[in-house]
């Protein structure tokens with residue numbers, strides 16, 4: 103259970119739904135957690151970790167702010183694992199996207215991930231290695247709304263491959279997971295307002311359900327661990343089978359009840 107004892111794991115977006123699950127998963131396995139989040143919820147997320155006996159610290163900053171990121175990482179003793187998990191979308195269709203909102207969302211999603219990777223690499227190189235895991239999304243490979251966010255996620259997939267290629271010689275691995283819909287507080291709230299919303303969504307998932315936050319953490323944990331020591335540059339869907347194909351269309355084409 104203490105497979106990450108002595109390791110420092112930096113998790114961006116640590117106050118959010120998946121971020122809290124990631125923090126708990128690594129913390130319960132002995133890691134020191136450095137949470138980065140711009141939200142006021144950071145204080146409550148830290149308390150929740152400490153209540154579970156986890157060694158944790160939170161830094162309140164926007165990862166799109168390169169100077170703030172560089173300063174924060176400069177203060178850390180070491181970084182063994184970086185999980186670029188922070189992400190958001192405020193504009194769900196192109197019609198509502200402005201040049202300003204596009205730039206802002208690319209900055210907060212993609213540039214922020216680069217800023218953190220850039221700073222983390224400088225800590226990892228002298229340590230002899232490390233692991234970077236980018237949390238992208240199925241939106242990074244298909245058009246599913248949220249255009250700036252999706253372009254940012256596609257960029258994170260590309261960034262993962264570049265990091266893997268250029269940093270392997272330093273013992274640094276970089277991998278990416280693409281979650282489908284995850285049962286975070288946001289989706290729980292939506293489902294409370296409209297119980298049909300998840301049923302409608304679940305039709306698109308071959309497993310007939312959406313992803314639990316802990317299931318994302320389990321895959322990220324594998325990618326951060328020595329169990330994946332030869333895995334770098336991988337992009338792994340954690341999406342209950344969504345990326346396998348279009349099951350709704352397959353049902354319509356075959357007239358079979360899959």
Ligand SMILES: NC(=O)c1ccc[n+]([C@@H]2O[C@H](COP(=O)([O-])OP(=O)(O)OC[C@H]3O[C@@H](n4cnc5c(N)ncnc54)[C@H](O)[C@@H]3O)[C@@H](O)[C@H]2O)c1
Nearest residue numbers: 115117118119120139140141164165188189210239283284
């Ligand atoms: N929930 C889903 O269904 C789903 C699906 C696919 C991918 N994802 C991805 O998983 C990650 C976590 O999502 P979540 O559902 O937990 O979202 P969430 O909104 O619950 O949490 C995201 C956290 O990131 C923080 N954050 C956002 N931008 C930031 C910035 N620029 N600087 C610092 N902190 C910032 C927010 O304050 C928030 O606490 C995101 O990257 C998201 O795109 C989520």
